[in-house]
Amino acid sequence: MFLKNGNIAQYKPLNSILKSVAKTFNFKEKPTTKDLLALLKDI
Numbered sequence: 001m002f003l004k005n006g007n008i009a010q011y012k013p014l015n016s017i018l019k020s021v022a023k024t025f026n027f028k029e030k031p032t033t034k035d036l037l038a039l040l041k042d043i
Helices: 014-025 033-042
Strands: none
Touching (some): 014 033
């Protein structure tokens, strides 16, 4: 996945990211795509 306006060129597969994010933020529900994009913009 590439971000046009970001510094991230490549990263782990989406499933790995979802697991990491879920552990980091202790999500009780699966985060939405909008939530994930918001988090990626902050990185």
